[in-house]
Amino acid sequence: MARHLMLAMCMLLGSIYVKAQKTDRMAEVVVLTRFEVKKDQVEALRTLLGKYVKQAVGNENNIMAEAYYEDESPSVMWLIERWASKQVLEKIRGSAIFKQVNTLSEKELVQPVKTIYVKDLEPLSKEEWRREPTKEDTPITIMLFVDSKAGTGSLFKDLYHTAMPQFRGEPGVINYQLSQLEEDSTQFVTYEKFRNEDAFRYHLNFPPIQPVIDYLNSSIKQQPFQAGLHRLIRFAPSGDGTYL
Numbered sequence: 001m002a003r004h005l006m007l008a009m010c011m012l013l014g015s016i017y018v019k020a021q022k023t024d025r026m027a028e029v030v031v032l033t034r035f036e037v038k039k040d041q042v043e044a045l046r047t048l049l050g051k052y053v054k055q056a057v058g059n060e061n062n063i064m065a066e067a068y069y070e071d072e073s074p075s076v077m078w079l080i081e082r083w084a085s086k087q088v089l090e091k092i093r094g095s096a097i098f099k100q101v102n103t104l105s106e107k108e109l110v111q112p113v114k115t116i117y118v119k120d121l122e123p124l125s126k127e128e129w130r131r132e133p134t135k136e137d138t139p140i141t142i143m144l145f146v147d148s149k150a151g152t153g154s155l156f157k158d159l160y161h162t163a164m165p166q167f168r169g170e171p172g173v174i175n176y177q178l179s180q181l182e183e184d185s186t187q188f189v190t191y192e193k194f195r196n197e198d199a200f201r202y203h204l205n206f207p208p209i210q211p212v213i214d215y216l217n218s219s220i221k222q223q224p225f226q227a228g229l230h231r232l233i234r235f236a237p238s239g240d241g242t243y244l
Contacts, residue, residue, distance in 0.1 A: 028063065029086040030179060032189070033079040034114040041108040042075050048101045049079060050236035055097055056081065057237070061088040064129035068141060068232035075110065078143070078232060080191070082120075082129060118179035118189060121157060122164045131174055133195055139174065140200060142192040145228040152219040153186050159211050160190075166208040167192075172199020 037045050049067040056065035063082035070076040083089040092098065105113055133139040148156050160178045167176045174193040181187040194200040203209065216225035 027085045028082060028120070029084075029089050030082050030118045030120055031080075031089065032116040032118065033081075034116070035077045035079070035105050036073075036075055036110040037077075037105060037108045038110060039075050041104065042069075045077060045101070045104055045108075046235055048097065048104060049077060052079070052095075052097045052101055053236040055095065056092060059088070059092060061085070062092075063126045066234055067236040068234050071140075071231035071233055078230075116189075117182040119182055121178045121180055122161065122176075124175065124177060129175065133174055133193075137195040138197070139234065140194055140197060141232040141234060142190070142194070142200065143230040143232055144190045144192070144225070145230075146188040146190070146216065146225070147221045147228070148186050148188065149219050149221055150186065152215075153188075155219070156188060156215055159215055163208045163212060166206075167203070170199070170203060170206060172196065172202055 035045060035049075046067070046069070053065045053067050056062050061084040063084065065079070065081045068078045068080070070078075081089065083092075102113075146156065157178070157180075164176065164178070167173060172195045174195060175191065176193070177191040179189050179191070181189065192200075192203070194203065217223070220228075222228070
């Protein structure tokens with residue numbers, strides 16, 4: 001009797017733990033912020049974003065924080081963040097350093113700051129998000145925005161769910177994620193970090209990606225799908241783990 005009671009207690013505690021884990025993961029907030037400033041203010045904004053990222057990753061409630069510029073448009077920058085909760089994000093964005101970022105970007109903007117909240121569909125742990133390239137790597141990050149045709153979003157998610165373990169198992173992949181925009185369930189964004197250009201080229205020819213390519217060529221609102229692709233170069237933190 002006592003043994004059955006103990007077993008029931010263990011199962012109850014286990015279910016509570018799993019439920020708490022799911023609740024914690026659901027509370028996570030993911031935000032992409034796009035900045036575009038005048039060319040003579042690029043270095044100033046990069047420096048401030050670098051300081052902000054350094055502060056962010058040192059916070060115990062931060063899952064990941066990285067800053068990038070676009071390969072073909074260096075004055076366009078992206079801040080990518082994952083936090084334990086929106087309350088924590090709001091607090092860190094009230095810090096002195098982020099206020100400096102806002103002040104600079106508001107005064108020197110080419111286009112208004114764009115903030116995009118998303119939900120990760122294939123969750124990774126904090127340890128997986130913090131995985132770094134080696135010193136021998138020359139990493140690139142690909143971000144692809146996808147605007148699916150009505151009624152096809154579930155197919156897109158299913159294709160990625162099936163292929164994701166294989167994508168993440170590629171030797172040249174550091175991180176790979178699919179997220180859905182909170183404001184519009186028909187829109188998605190992929191985050192793909194590769195060790196080098198060869199790894200990216202390998203991925204484009206990797207057989208499991210073909211169903212995804214077929215979808216992108218037939219089931220999104222605007223063609224070609226490459227128009228939604230952004231090649232990003234990370235500047236904070238840098239590839240060797242240091243900061244600007």
